[in-house]
Amino acid sequence: MKDVIVIGGGIIGLCAAEKLVSQGHEVTIIEKDRIAAGASYGNAAGFAFSEVMPMASYTTILQSLRWIMDPAGPFSIIPQDLPYTLNWLIRFALASRKSTFEQSLRVQAKLMQLGKTTLPQMLERTNLDKMVNTTGALYLYDTKSQYLAAQKSWRLRQKYDVEYECYQGSELHRYQPGLANNIFGGIHSPNFQLVSNPNDFCLAIHKHIQPNAVATIYHNVVGLTPKEGRVEVALQGADSLMADKVIIAAGPWSGELSRALGDNVPLTGERGYNTTLPKSALPDLTRTIFFAPHGFVIAPLADGVRVGGASEIARLDRPANYKRSDALLRKAKALVPELQLTDGEQWMGIRPTTPDTLPVIGTASRHPNVIYAFGHGHLGLTQATATAQLIYEIVSGQKRSIDPDSLSASRF
Numbered sequence: 001m002k003d004v005i006v007i008g009g010g011i012i013g014l015c016a017a018e019k020l021v022s023q024g025h026e027v028t029i030i031e032k033d034r035i036a037a038g039a040s041y042g043n044a045a046g047f048a049f050s051e052v053m054p055m056a057s058y059t060t061i062l063q064s065l066r067w068i069m070d071p072a073g074p075f076s077i078i079p080q081d082l083p084y085t086l087n088w089l090i091r092f093a094l095a096s097r098k099s100t101f102e103q104s105l106r107v108q109a110k111l112m113q114l115g116k117t118t119l120p121q122m123l124e125r126t127n128l129d130k131m132v133n134t135t136g137a138l139y140l141y142d143t144k145s146q147y148l149a150a151q152k153s154w155r156l157r158q159k160y161d162v163e164y165e166c167y168q169g170s171e172l173h174r175y176q177p178g179l180a181n182n183i184f185g186g187i188h189s190p191n192f193q194l195v196s197n198p199n200d201f202c203l204a205i206h207k208h209i210q211p212n213a214v215a216t217i218y219h220n221v222v223g224l225t226p227k228e229g230r231v232e233v234a235l236q237g238a239d240s241l242m243a244d245k246v247i248i249a250a251g252p253w254s255g256e257l258s259r260a261l262g263d264n265v266p267l268t269g270e271r272g273y274n275t276t277l278p279k280s281a282l283p284d285l286t287r288t289i290f291f292a293p294h295g296f297v298i299a300p301l302a303d304g305v306r307v308g309g310a311s312e313i314a315r316l317d318r319p320a321n322y323k324r325s326d327a328l329l330r331k332a333k334a335l336v337p338e339l340q341l342t343d344g345e346q347w348m349g350i351r352p353t354t355p356d357t358l359p360v361i362g363t364a365s366r367h368p369n370v371i372y373a374f375g376h377g378h379l380g381l382t383q384a385t386a387t388a389q390l391i392y393e394i395v396s397g398q399k400r401s402i403d404p405d406s407l408s409a410s411r412f
């Protein structure tokens with residue numbers, strides 16, 4: 001049995017803590033704000049096991065170049081922040097090369113497979129299976145050319161065990177009523193699952209581990225020092241703590257902590273926006289619908305309808321620009337005319353994203369007792385239980401389910 005400190009009370013830290021506690025380890029969570037303070041609070045609630053394609057790809061670059069022309073479009077780079085983000089952008093472009101893309105695709109698919117196995121196990125242990133539904137997701141394409149181009153990507157996904165069915169014309173509109181008439185086709189993937197509300201899910205996992213976890217401490221971690229086979233964790237304004245193992249699961253803020261340990265992981269804050277409307281805004285929506293060519297999603301939460309997406313590359317402390325949420329809402333209304341736009345709550349969250357859009361899961365290069373678990377980008381909720389499994393394997397010295405080099409910090 002080890003005593004383990006987990007830095008960060010987001011979905012990654014919580015799932016790692018839950019898995020370790022379930023295997024008899026003693027865990028302390030240190031959170032600087034509150035449980036699910038970051039992107040884990042308000043994401044689009046999807047276990048997107050259909051999303052095996054890495055974001056770092058020529059397709060994304062071409063689409064982003066089109067989107068960036070539109071000032072309210074779903075992709076934006078803040079020019080003033082380029083001194084902080086340019087290195088990441090260049091590395092993202094380099095990681096989109098065919099060879100890196102294909103390598104990332106194989107790793108991504110393995111993470112998804114592991115997630116498909118570990119999610120139900122975690123739901124059973126925590127008794128939270130009622131929070132997750134399996135109605136799948138519908139990906140929509142307004143033009144015939146977009147729809148046909150998407151087929152290629154779906155055929156490739158199929159090789160990695162992603163199932164799908166195609167719908168066109170009147171068949172699509174019968175399958176998903178309420179869409180604008182001009183939407184040409186849709187692809188339904190049953191591999192997608194939805195949690196009733198991501199914040200509630202985090203709080204429920206935390207509640208489940210509370211009686212077993214040693215403690216949850218609300219402090220800002222300001223540094224780590226490996227000492228005599230253990231690790232000292234320095235807290236702002238409080239005495240430091242010691243542990244056998246320390247897991248850095250601090251979302252986009254993990255970059256600073258890992259840099260201080262000698263690992264220069266190029267992590268960026270990729271900001272996303274959404275608006276959560278009352279349930280009555282689209283009461284009959286039963287599954288997530290994706291408007292991939294427009295960069296947003298509509299998700300039916302238990303207590304609302306969440307319209308969101310976008311990708312804004314900016315420095316971590318830049319204030320939110322909610323014009324982006326407004327633009328997404330306008331687009332959503334054009335594509336789903338029945339959607340009622342009143343009484344929405346706007347939110348911005350920061351995705352922790354690496355250039356090859358795969359997470360960093362593994363030990364620090366020079367400090368085997370510090371373990372990284374960050375950089376999940378668009379897929380942190382989806383890959384949280386797979387990450388937890390890998391963390392458990394590292395802590396308990398077991399053979400890794402996924403080749404450690406493919407997710408290591410030193411790959412950059």
Ligand SMILES: Cc1cc2nc3c(=O)[nH]c(=O)nc-3n(C[C@H](O)[C@H](O)[C@H](O)COP(=O)(O)OP(=O)(O)OC[C@H]3O[C@@H](n4cnc5c(N)ncnc54)[C@H](O)[C@@H]3O)c2cc1C
Binds near residue numbers: 040042271
């Ligand atoms: C609009 C949007 C939609 C998304 N939709 C989906 C989706 O449908 N499916 C999906 O899988 N993913 C989705 N994501 C991505 C997902 O939300 C993230 O990948 C995930 O939440 C990252 O979790 P995390 O625990 O790594 O980070 P976070 O949620 O950011 O948690 C990190 C925590 O660490 C704490 N912390 C930071 N620094 C310190 C420190 N020094 N000391 C102590 N505590 C610290 C923070 O306060 C925070 O609570 C979406 C993201 C956005 C923005």
